[in-house]
Amino acid sequence: MSQTSADPLFQPLELGALRLPNRVLMSPMTRSRARQPGDIPTELNARYYAQRASAGLIFSEATQVSPQGKGYAFTPGIHSDEQEAGWRGVTEAVHANGGRIVMQLWHVGRMSHEEFHNGEPPVGPSAINANAQIFLGGERGFAPTSTPRALALGELPGIVEQFRQGAERAKRAGFDGVEIHGANSYLLHQFLSDGANQRTDAYGGSVSNRIRLTVEVAEAVASVWGPDRVGLRIGPGLGAMGGVTESDPLPVYTALTDELNRMGLAYLDVIEYFGAPDKRPTEPGDLHRQIRERFRGAYLANGAFTAETARQAVKSGHTDAAIFGALFLANPDLPERFRRGAPLNPPQRESFFGGDAKGYIDYPTLSWAET
Numbered sequence: 001m002s003q004t005s006a007d008p009l010f011q012p013l014e015l016g017a018l019r020l021p022n023r024v025l026m027s028p029m030t031r032s033r034a035r036q037p038g039d040i041p042t043e044l045n046a047r048y049y050a051q052r053a054s055a056g057l058i059f060s061e062a063t064q065v066s067p068q069g070k071g072y073a074f075t076p077g078i079h080s081d082e083q084e085a086g087w088r089g090v091t092e093a094v095h096a097n098g099g100r101i102v103m104q105l106w107h108v109g110r111m112s113h114e115e116f117h118n119g120e121p122p123v124g125p126s127a128i129n130a131n132a133q134i135f136l137g138g139e140r141g142f143a144p145t146s147t148p149r150a151l152a153l154g155e156l157p158g159i160v161e162q163f164r165q166g167a168e169r170a171k172r173a174g175f176d177g178v179e180i181h182g183a184n185s186y187l188l189h190q191f192l193s194d195g196a197n198q199r200t201d202a203y204g205g206s207v208s209n210r211i212r213l214t215v216e217v218a219e220a221v222a223s224v225w226g227p228d229r230v231g232l233r234i235g236p237g238l239g240a241m242g243g244v245t246e247s248d249p250l251p252v253y254t255a256l257t258d259e260l261n262r263m264g265l266a267y268l269d270v271i272e273y274f275g276a277p278d279k280r281p282t283e284p285g286d287l288h289r290q291i292r293e294r295f296r297g298a299y300l301a302n303g304a305f306t307a308e309t310a311r312q313a314v315k316s317g318h319t320d321a322a323i324f325g326a327l328f329l330a331n332p333d334l335p336e337r338f339r340r341g342a343p344l345n346p347p348q349r350e351s352f353f354g355g356d357a358k359g360y361i362d363y364p365t366l367s368w369a370e371t
């Protein structure tokens with residue numbers, strides 16, 4: 001059994017206005033189980049999150065701020081009264097179990113299919129196809145992304161407004177804060193990229209132009225919540241799967257970090273790595289180190305951590321906490337397992353996206369026999 005008192009993962013953490021009891025955090029994870037029609041969170045979703053309330057903090061699955069922001073079947077939204085009520089059930093269940101949960105606000109941009117938009121193309125910074133695959137649901141399976149139309153300059157305030165309204169609804173639904181999704185090849189990442197973004201107006205070209213939309217969204221969301229309950233997820237240089245290339249991420253993300261410092265944003269959630277845990281670099285790269293040093297809020301690293309590599313990353317000061325994806329999905333009591341050095345349930349990939357209770361709320365916790 002590890003010494004909880006000395007374990008870096010079990011020290012409390014001040015995260016803006018939030019006080020986290022530990023540093024084992026649950027990553028945002030799409031599970032594609034919202035009620036249809038209407039993309040509404042359900043009682044089943046509430047049980048899933050409530051089971052994981054021992055996380056220092058839960059980040060909700062990506063949640064579309066508008067119908068235009070949708071790109072996958074069965075994902076939840078935060079733009080209708082019914083969705084807001086559904087999410088209230090989730091936040092109440094998490095709070096009843098002593099947890100904290102922030103909502104991840106999402107606009108997929110061009111990572112979508114015209115089927116979700118009444119046959120109209122999805123939107124993006126430029127009319128460039130992501131060349132990715134989109135899950136349409138059920139027997140229709142996967143289809144190639146539709147070529148987007150470029151958002152007109154006059155539409156961009158409306159995008160900012162979608163995020164602001166989502167933030168307002170998230171507040172009414174009882175969340176503890178919100179995270180803006182600026183990673184994984186979605187709309188804000190598309191604008192940050194010099195590949196996906198070929199605009200020649202004030203939102204494309206130079207670094208300051210490419211970060212503009214993300215900065216405006218962060219300001220709008222912070223105006224609803226106060227900056228001390230707002231964070232941003234980034235994945236510098238990790239957009240290749242959605243065709244979002246970044247030829248020189250460092251100046252983009254350092255400029256963005258400076259803007260977030262000016263606003264006083266609570267945290268940065270940084271996807272540092274995708275892949276197998278044993279291939280995770282043991283030392284942070286220059287890009288991540290520089291962002292970490294520059295940012296004045298909390299730095300939260302994610303990507304293929306194990307208990308040991310997470311402990312090491314927190315202990316060395318590289319990150320303030322570790323965010324766990326697949327392991328948290330499969331182990332509702334992940335912090336307790338780490339505390340005890342207990343074995344972990346393996347994640348079942350076939351039930352990651354879509355389906356019912358199976359592979360969702362039936363992962364076992366440690367039994368009394370193991371205590």
Ligand SMILES: Cc1cc2nc3c(=O)[nH]c(=O)nc-3n(C[C@H](O)[C@H](O)[C@H](O)COP(=O)(O)O)c2cc1C
Nearest residue numbers: 027028029030061062271303304305324325326352
């Ligand atoms: C099933 C699944 C769904 C995911 N959905 C999201 C999502 O909605 N938003 C997001 O930012 N990242 C999402 N991710 C990425 C995770 O948050 C995380 O960055 C990734 O899994 C790496 O962490 P890990 O190695 O600890 O799993 C998802 C990952 C998985 C496995």
